Amino acid sequence: MNNNYNELLNKFIDNELSSEEKISVNDLLKKDEEFKSKLKTHKFVHNSLFDLPVVQAPLEITSKIMGQIVSNISKKYEKHYFFRVVLAIFGIAFLTSIMMFVFYSFNIPNSSDTLGLLDSVKPYTKNIIPQLSKIFKSDLVKSIGGLISFIILLAFYFSINEHKNFKERLKQF
Amino acid sequence: MKNISDIEIIESVLKGNESDYTLIIERYKDRAFSLLSNMLKNKLDAEEALQDSFIKAFRSLNTFRKDSKFSTWFYKIVYNTGLTIATNKKRKLQMEMNSIDEIYNLKDEDNEIYATSENAKDYLIKIVDKLPTRNALILILFYIDSFSLKEISEVLDVTVPNVKVLLHRSRNLLREMLIKHNYQEEIL
Numbered sequence: 001m002n003n004n005y006n007e008l009l010n011k012f013i014d015n016e017l018s019s020e021e022k023i024s025v026n027d028l029l030k031k032d033e034e035f036k037s038k039l040k041t042h043k044f045v046h047n048s049l050f051d052l053p054v055v056q057a058p059l060e061i062t063s064k065i066m067g068q069i070v071s072n073i074s075k076k077y078e079k080h081y082f083f084r085v086v087l088a089i090f091g092i093a094f095l096t097s098i099m100m101f102v103f104y105s106f107n108i109p110n111s112s113d114t115l116g117l118l119d120s121v122k123p124y125t126k127n128i129i130p131q132l133s134k135i136f137k138s139d140l141v142k143s144i145g146g147l148i149s150f151i152i153l154l155a156f157y158f159s160i161n162e163h164k165n166f167k168e169r170l171k172q173f
Numbered sequence: 174m175k176n177i178s179d180i181e182i183i184e185s186v187l188k189g190n191e192s193d194y195t196l197i198i199e200r201y202k203d204r205a206f207s208l209l210s211n212m213l214k215n216k217l218d219a220e221e222a223l224q225d226s227f228i229k230a231f232r233s234l235n236t237f238r239k240d241s242k243f244s245t246w247f248y249k250i251v252y253n254t255g256l257t258i259a260t261n262k263k264r265k266l267q268m269e270m271n272s273i274d275e276i277y278n279l280k281d282e283d284n285e286i287y288a289t290s291e292n293a294k295d296y297l298i299k300i301v302d303k304l305p306t307r308n309a310l311i312l313i314l315f316y317i318d319s320f321s322l323k324e325i326s327e328v329l330d331v332t333v334p335n336v337k338v339l340l341h342r343s344r345n346l347l348r349e350m351l352i353k354h355n356y357q358e359e360i361l
Contacts, residue, residue, distance in 0.1 A: 006341065006345050007341075009344075009345075009348075010341040010344060010345075013344070037352075037357055038348065038352075040357070040360055041348045041351050041352060041356075041357045041360055042344065042345075042348050044293065044351070044360045045297065045344055045347045045348050045351065046344065048293075048294045048297050048298070049297075049301070049312055049315075049316040049344075049347075050316050051294070051298070052298060052301060052312065052313060052316055052317050053207075053298060054203050054204055054207050054317060055203065055206050055207040055210045056203055056206070057202040057203050057205075057206035057220070057223060058220055061198070061202055061206075061220065061223060061224070062195055062198045062199060062202065064224060065198055065224050065227045065228065066192070066194070066195055066198070068224065068228055069191065069194065069228060069231055070191075072228075072232075073191065
């Protein structure tokens with residue numbers, strides 16, 4: 001009987017009674033005082049539970065959480081930034097060495113210092129340098145060199161710009 | 174601020190406006206803290222779990238499917254974080270009760286709560302805190318957060334019929350506790 005009551009009471013609260021069950025609940029309300037009392041108490045429980053208190057989180061919790069999130073983001077960016085700087089340095093060094101090589105190759109006949117230096121390595125570079133000079137004198141190589149320089153400058157600009165944006169975002173916190 | 178939906182805030186955070194995440198924290202911190210306080214029965218542990226939950230949610234924001242409800246997804250993280258912290262601290266959680274008789278084991282505690290309660294409602298609210306974890310969480314999610322049975326089942330990872338059984342059992346128990354202490358005279 002108790003289980004049957006429980007089922008009816010919960011269905012009543014949840015508005016899930018079938019038409020037959022509605023009739024039996026009405027009958028029980030008229031005849032059975034215990035059921036009537038249980039129903040009122042059950043309704044009281046249901047209504048009171050809507051007023052369960054919400055426990056307030058500590059006041060500084062938002063800033064604590066955001067602080068941790070910001071420090072995690074900073075670490076992530078630091079890693080990426082370091083990697084990019086190292087790559088950029090290598091890129092610039094590589095490009096500079098190519099440009100220097102091209103520059104000196106073009107000026108071999110006019111520079112006595114360079115000729116003196118080249119004399120000592122002449123046996124080794126006798127065949128290589130004229131060939132390389134030919135290659136670097138071609139318009140295609142000049143264009144590629146120019147393009148690479150432009151790309152590196154552009155990458156450098158974006159890298160600085162991204163860092164600037166990141167600093168601004170950090171300030172927002 | 175209240176008009177901005179959770180999804181709109183999340184989209185903004187994902188676009189790079191990380192500071193907008195404070196809106197999510199402000200919106201959910203108290204209700205999530207209530208849930209964790211009930212689970213862990215310790216304010217410091219609840220605070221630790223709350224921080225972990227928000228940080229985990231932030232890190233996983235890109236995995237959140239926008240066709241589902243953020244609150245359900247977030248509470249699932251909160252519940253699992255609470256369980257992890259309880260396990261790490263070797264705290265044993267009584268997950269659910271199989272019969273009303275089990276709560277009567279709290280005889281001394283119940284008498285103390287009854288003695289310090291001003292009225293039926295006060296007693297009821299205090300006794301909810303003593304219910305097994307799953308029963309109490311279902312009541313909190315159902316009555317405070319207005320979650321449907323399906324949403325509760327997703328958060329707690331139990332079936333919908335099981336959630337329904339636990340909800341009914343909790344209501345029955347609370348009713349019987351009120352009757353046991355003759356509170357029905359006050360109610361009627």
